[in-house]
Amino acid sequence: MTVRDGVEDIEIQLLLEALYQRYHYDFRHYARASIKRRLVQAREQLGFASISAMQDSVLHDSSTLPRLLDYLTVQVSEMFRDPSYFRALREQVIPHLRTYPSLKVWIAGCSNGEELYSLAILFREEGLDQRTLFYATDINPTALRAAEAGVYPLEQIRKFTENHQKSGAKSSLSDYYTADYGRAVFDKSLRSQVVLSDHSLVTDATFAEMHLISCRNVLIYFDRALQDRALGLFRDSLARKGFLGLGSKESLRFSTHAAAFSDFVRDEKIYQRREP
Amino acid sequence: MTGAPIKAVAIGASAGGVQALSRILPSLPVGYPLPVLIVVHVPPDRNNALVALFQSKCQVQVKEAEDKEPVAPGVVYFAPSDYHLLVEADGSLSLSSDELVNHSRPSIDVLLESAADAFGPALTGVVLTGANDDGAAGLKAIMAAGGGGVVEDPGEAYASAMPAASLRAAPSAQVMSLDEIAAYVLRLGTA
Numbered sequence: 001m002t003v004r005d006g007v008e009d010i011e012i013q014l015l016l017e018a019l020y021q022r023y024h025y026d027f028r029h030y031a032r033a034s035i036k037r038r039l040v041q042a043r044e045q046l047g048f049a050s051i052s053a054m055q056d057s058v059l060h061d062s063s064t065l066p067r068l069l070d071y072l073t074v075q076v077s078e079m080f081r082d083p084s085y086f087r088a089l090r091e092q093v094i095p096h097l098r099t100y101p102s103l104k105v106w107i108a109g110c111s112n113g114e115e116l117y118s119l120a121i122l123f124r125e126e127g128l129d130q131r132t133l134f135y136a137t138d139i140n141p142t143a144l145r146a147a148e149a150g151v152y153p154l155e156q157i158r159k160f161t162e163n164h165q166k167s168g169a170k171s172s173l174s175d176y177y178t179a180d181y182g183r184a185v186f187d188k189s190l191r192s193q194v195v196l197s198d199h200s201l202v203t204d205a206t207f208a209e210m211h212l213i214s215c216r217n218v219l220i221y222f223d224r225a226l227q228d229r230a231l232g233l234f235r236d237s238l239a240r241k242g243f244l245g246l247g248s249k250e251s252l253r254f255s256t257h258a259a260a261f262s263d264f265v266r267d268e269k270i271y272q273r274r275e276p
Numbered sequence: 277m278t279g280a281p282i283k284a285v286a287i288g289a290s291a292g293g294v295q296a297l298s299r300i301l302p303s304l305p306v307g308y309p310l311p312v313l314i315v316v317h318v319p320p321d322r323n324n325a326l327v328a329l330f331q332s333k334c335q336v337q338v339k340e341a342e343d344k345e346p347v348a349p350g351v352v353y354f355a356p357s358d359y360h361l362l363v364e365a366d367g368s369l370s371l372s373s374d375e376l377v378n379h380s381r382p383s384i385d386v387l388l389e390s391a392a393d394a395f396g397p398a399l400t401g402v403v404l405t406g407a408n409d410d411g412a413a414g415l416k417a418i419m420a421a422g423g424g425g426v427v428e429d430p431g432e433a434y435a436s437a438m439p440a441a442s443l444r445a446a447p448s449a450q451v452m453s454l455d456e457i458a459a460y461v462l463r464l465g466t467a
Contacts, residue, residue, distance in 0.1 A: 033363060033364050036393070037390070075374065220370065220373070249342070249343055
């Protein structure tokens with residue numbers, strides 16, 4: 001692959017431009033090294049001789065786009081990933097959220113819904129589920145369908161359960177799913193207060209006033225300019241003193257919007273919107 | 277080796293890697309002019325102890341790699357546990373939580389392949405002890421891009437599988453003992 005690097009980099013640039021112009025999927029400002037790795041993997045596994053050949057197909061064959069999107073967007077996750085994050089939400093953020101009569105929570109870049117279900121369970125355990133509306137957004141329709149289905153391989157459940165317990169669980173994870181042919185099917189009632197929606201942090205605007213935004217391991221895929229755009233969107237979407245949770249290796253440190261937030265739980269990358 | 281100036285060193289290690297790195301990194305002097313990027317396979321525990329361990333042993337600065345951070349000379353960067361470490365074309369670092377590669381996150385191949393892209397012939401890749409074959413494709417990519425390749429002598433390594441796999445994938449890589457690698461990496465910075 002490296003011998004043709006110069007050419008492949010050009011092809012990648014052109015493919016990303018084609019995806020944007022034809023479908024308005026904008027990956028042009030994603031961190032390039034990861035994108036390149038994924039596109040090379042897609043080219044190999046989808047059986048194209050070159051990135052250009054893949055571009056030709058994505059422009060002319062409507063069945064190629066969803067397959068390519070699965071390489072470009074799906075991020076692997078797990079329920080209650082980084083249990084200490086959820087413990088911090090439970091012990092330090094929830095007491096503040098309790099003071100509101102109604103709540104809006106946004107899971108931005110929800111992928112297959114693992115974090116959505118984690119938060120829905122946590123809010124139910126804390127008795128806040130009935131007054132909370134969850135918005136879960138992603139750009140990949142396949143991921144949104146998976147999030148809506150709430151079905152995960154049974155072999156992941158052990159890890160999910162362990163994470164849930166470490167988050168300070170007040171119930172058993174098995175209360176929320178039924179095992180069925182090697183799959184864990186999560187309870188529909190967890191979705192009764194959930195709005196799943198197509199939304200891009202790259203091209204779309206703010207749509208509601210949130211009390212908590214959780215967006216973890218999404219910003220690391222963006223370049224700095226795009227990170228800044230997304231953080232600006234979060235700033236504008238948060239209620240006064242609303243909370244923002246990022247991934248454990250993400251931070252506001254390099255952002256022009258850093259001043260709009262204060263550290264709330266520093267080690268867990270939980271920030272609070274300052275008073276405007 | 278080409279005549280291009282060496283801009284960076286990338287190292288991968290797995291089983292026995294901490295001991296192996298302990299024979300290499302402490303000899304780097306204050307003012308060492310190259311960035312050193314390292315992936316060690318560690319369990320996905322957030323309290324990555326590598327940085328603290330090597331900070332206490334090294335004269336150069338040792339830190340955990342941060343997303344979007346520009347690489348600086350004379351700094352040793354460790355990939356955080358549970359994240360891949362990549363190098364961007366502009367020489368900055370990025371992290372990813374993509375799926376495991378070679379059953380590992382961080383993966384050595386992910387670092388070496390992206391570093392090969394970013395630095396081309398100005399990179400030396402080093403594959404140390406380990407019981408899997410991560411790093412082999414990465415070392416091959418580095419050498420295909422004109423960079424230098426060094427493999428720990430599989431006969432002397434704590435676990436031979438990983439350096440042996442790298443050597444099969446990149447047969448022209450130089451085979452060295454740990455002490456030779458330490459001297460070689462040191463020399464890269466003074467050449």
